[in-house]
Amino acid sequence: MMGEAYGHAVTNGIVLAAGGVLLLAAAVIGLLSATGRVNPALRRELWLRLASWAVLLPLMLGPVLLGRVWVIGAVTLLGLLCLREYDRATGLFREPLMAAGVALGIVMVNFAALDHWYNFFMALFPLTVAVLAVLSIPLDRPSGYIQRTGLAVFAFFLFGAGLAHLGFMANDRFYRPLLLLLLTAVAINDVFAFTAGKLMGGPKLLPATSPNKTVSGALGALCGTTVLVACIAWPIFRGTPLDHWYLLVGLGIIVSFAGQAGDLMLSSIKRDLGIKDMGAVIPGHGGLLDRFNSLLLVSPAVFHYVGYYVGFGLDQPTRVITG
Amino acid sequence: MKWELRPARDHGLTPAARLRSSGREPGLGSLAIATTWRGAVRTYLRLAHSLRVDGLEHLPPAPFVMVANHASHLDALTLAAALPRPLAHKAFALAAGDTFFTNTPVAAFAAYAINALPVWRRHTTTGDLDALRARLTVDGAVLILFPEGTRSRTGAMARFRAGVGALVAGTRVPVVPCYLAGAHAAWPAGQYLPRPGPLHLVIGPPLDFSGTDRSRAGLIAVSDACEQAVRALNPAQREGSPE
Numbered sequence: 001m002m003g004e005a006y007g008h009a010v011t012n013g014i015v016l017a018a019g020g021v022l023l024l025a026a027a028v029i030g031l032l033s034a035t036g037r038v039n040p041a042l043r044r045e046l047w048l049r050l051a052s053w054a055v056l057l058p059l060m061l062g063p064v065l066l067g068r069v070w071v072i073g074a075v076t077l078l079g080l081l082c083l084r085e086y087d088r089a090t091g092l093f094r095e096p097l098m099a100a101g102v103a104l105g106i107v108m109v110n111f112a113a114l115d116h117w118y119n120f121f122m123a124l125f126p127l128t129v130a131v132l133a134v135l136s137i138p139l140d141r142p143s144g145y146i147q148r149t150g151l152a153v154f155a156f157f158l159f160g161a162g163l164a165h166l167g168f169m170a171n172d173r174f175y176r177p178l179l180l181l182l183l184t185a186v187a188i189n190d191v192f193a194f195t196a197g198k199l200m201g202g203p204k205l206l207p208a209t210s211p212n213k214t215v216s217g218a219l220g221a222l223c224g225t226t227v228l229v230a231c232i233a234w235p236i237f238r239g240t241p242l243d244h245w246y247l248l249v250g251l252g253i254i255v256s257f258a259g260q261a262g263d264l265m266l267s268s269i270k271r272d273l274g275i276k277d278m279g280a281v282i283p284g285h286g287g288l289l290d291r292f293n294s295l296l297l298v299s300p301a302v303f304h305y306v307g308y309y310v311g312f313g314l315d316q317p318t319r320v321i322t323g
Numbered sequence: 324m325k326w327e328l329r330p331a332r333d334h335g336l337t338p339a340a341r342l343r344s345s346g347r348e349p350g351l352g353s354l355a356i357a358t359t360w361r362g363a364v365r366t367y368l369r370l371a372h373s374l375r376v377d378g379l380e381h382l383p384p385a386p387f388v389m390v391a392n393h394a395s396h397l398d399a400l401t402l403a404a405a406l407p408r409p410l411a412h413k414a415f416a417l418a419a420g421d422t423f424f425t426n427t428p429v430a431a432f433a434a435y436a437i438n439a440l441p442v443w444r445r446h447t448t449t450g451d452l453d454a455l456r457a458r459l460t461v462d463g464a465v466l467i468l469f470p471e472g473t474r475s476r477t478g479a480m481a482r483f484r485a486g487v488g489a490l491v492a493g494t495r496v497p498v499v500p501c502y503l504a505g506a507h508a509a510w511p512a513g514q515y516l517p518r519p520g521p522l523h524l525v526i527g528p529p530l531d532f533s534g535t536d537r538s539r540a541g542l543i544a545v546s547d548a549c550e551q552a553v554r555a556l557n558p559a560q561r562e563g564s565p566e
Contacts (some may be wrong), residue, residue: 147326
């Protein structure tokens, strides 16, 4: 059982820190603008990014604070919007039947999370993949079958089965501090990687996949995020089977590694397609997927790690809708 | 094994810019809206205008260009609604950019409901025409256009402009001539809403311009042939008296 309920010190701390960082960033950018230390183009870019964060942060933190249904609703919407970006980037949208199959799968798997029906939640991955595998066969158009089925299965894994683990976590009474930790840790993981890479330089990590990433940045993020996650997770999991320093370090490594892997996965997708961003809905950031790529792999990895030692919502009623 | 990973033509555009892009490609959401809208328009045309369609058997497989006389806002709605379903989902009506795409809510309606693509009258560039040709030859789309350039204020057909030739001359994309009768009486320019009245759409056999070159003379030959074919479909003229 995890820590305390709503009003947990970690919940309050993360919300206050996120608001504080936003205000501090505004003050720094304001100061730089006032003293003329940045050129107008960079100033505009910085304000644009800050404005986007000012909209994104409440949209990310708000549902977590509001409750279980809000979290699962937000994860469903995020999954569908990510699917839209992905299908337009890969061309899957030209196969509306397959895109509709994935969208239905995303809705179903999030419904299973909302119903708190773990067996169905788990069963939906192989079942949806099976449906997607046969869905386009009646069209009697074998040309392109492997491509459209492969793209659809990949999409369902990423935005349905994978991301929905984030919503399922909300079935635990004490989900708030953990979800807030994950949402902020994946963002800070990127900041650590960027800062360590800039400070230390050195050889590139995977230059053909992502030319700006360095080995030092990846290792810096791994160290920084692991320590940060382990320290913040300690009060969350105090008194649970996860309350051992090496297990909390393991959690930190998983968050940092899966976060960076998700980032590199999206870079691989974009390089393969020959595009820079997945979309243009978030000014200064690109698409939703450019912002939330790290969460895609972190969600299932952390869910099953924490689930193995602690479990989620074990004392909560199950099948609350289908009864 | 051939993989073809082709992002949407409008990929990377902001939502507002996407509405105004001639490369706009509808996704799942657009398809759902367009299907609902098409059902509503078909019901309306049947009930309020007793729409009669002749010559559906002339429609070739996509891609093709539909050209028709233009006397009313009902024209594009009727032509798109008359197409059978697989073709209807590939059909884009070319609409005046200065009328339908300057205001974002109107542009959203034109894009999502009517599946319109903007044409900027007197400002169309070679790039714009190449983009529209690619929609036909690469995407296999159906383009609905009104070569008169604007709605007739009297109901009488004006001369066709040469634009249609620039899209199809020298390609294997056929042009399907159509004549819509009754639209001017039902919803003339200047009237706020349509009033009930019969509509009769006649679809003619497709015209082939694969052997026509893209010279000025070639483009005029295409528009003249299209105009002649559309005029010949006028049901009133076919019965021996002008409408």
